[in-house]
Amino acid sequence: MNAPVTDILPADLTDLSDSQLMKLERKIALKHSGMFPWLMVIWAFGNLICWLALWPLVLFDYIPLWLGFLIATINMSLVYLPTHDAQHDIIARPGQKLRWLNELVGHATSWMIVFPFQVLRVTHMDHHRHANDPQLDPDYTSHAAGPWTALWSTIQERQPKGQRQHDYLGSLDRNGRQDLILLSIAYKLAFLAILFALAWSGYALEAFFLWWLPYHIALSYLVFFLSWAPHHPGTKQGRYQDTRSWKSAAGNIGSMGMQFHVVHHLHPYIPLDRTPAAYREMRPLLVARGCDLGEN
Amino acid sequence: MEKALTLFLKFLPLIFAFGFVIPVIAQGTKALEWTPPLGLTPLWFALIIGGAWGLFAQIKGRWL
Structure with a gap:
């Protein structure tokens, strides 16, 4: 997947600490x-x-x-x-x-x-x-x-x-x-x-x-x-493990935007219609956190 | 009041059968213009089928 256009994330996340990653995540969420x-x-x-x-x-x-x-x-x-x-x-x-x-x-x-x-x-x-x-x-x-x-x-x-x-x-x-x-x-x-x-x-x-x-x-x-669907298989607990991103055959509207439910569990104050955009911008951080992102 | 509510909830499947399932079957039969077998009226047909189904749900704890 191509890296999203974002003015918030640095190109390389590998050397960032936990708190630095969280800070960037919150910055995107607040946006x-x-x-x-x-x-x-x-x-x-x-x-x-x-x-x-x-x-x-x-x-x-x-x-x-x-x-x-x-x-x-x-x-x-x-x-x-x-x-x-x-x-x-x-x-x-x-x-x-x-x-x-x-x-x-x-x-x-x-x-x-x-x-x-x-x-x-x-x-x-x-x-x-x-x-x-x-x-x-x-x-x-x-x-x-x-x-x-x-x-x-x-x-x-x-x-x-x-x-x-x-x-x-x-x-x-x-x-x-x-x-x-x-x-x-x-x-x-x-x-x-x-x-x-x-x-x-x-x-x-x-x-x-x-x-x-x-x-x-x-x-x-x-x-x-x-x-x-957003929690399947639902065997893990924890902030970055209890929900996933997934690609639905029903599409985004048919699945009520739940393909990006991982963002909702991390930042439940983001309105539903903004979670896809927040997800795309946050994706590199979610990868760095080991989230299950499927094909999304 | 609490006792009455507990009793009502306990027998809810049967109550639902008589309150809703039976009239749905009866009116559905009429709407489809289908004549039940054995000379039964739509209401009697619904009472038998709906009542039996409600009894099943009451005993088994599930409609399906």
């Missing part, structure tokens, strides 16, 4: 962070409005149900990433003027995938702290030998006796957030109540194809690309 993530905010609310609009469009026969299903599946698959930036306070940190917007992006959209925003935040921070730890990483159940077993595992882990929900509840309990356990249950019960009410009112197929099935397809897609 790609701090800007307001307009894309994420527009994405979050645009996606929400699109999905809500599907309901009257389908119910009043403006569009067929099959088209509503396809769009809803895309909507559900797009819910998580804006909340992810909000979980990392990328839109605005505590104390900043637009902090309310950061929290609004999170709370106003996470319910679509039936998760309270704070649950996603607490468990995701635990994942960052304990990535690949069999006991403490709430996403550990996404580990699998290969892509097909990973996909099947995403379905199995959502079954009534799936381990994943226990790991998430365990994470909340360890973090002293038993209140969020109750909130999670409340979200699930509300979801079921809405599905049941729609179903027994004669709208079972709309509920199935506009929410329930797209939600499950999206969760499998999200766990596959955000949880399994």
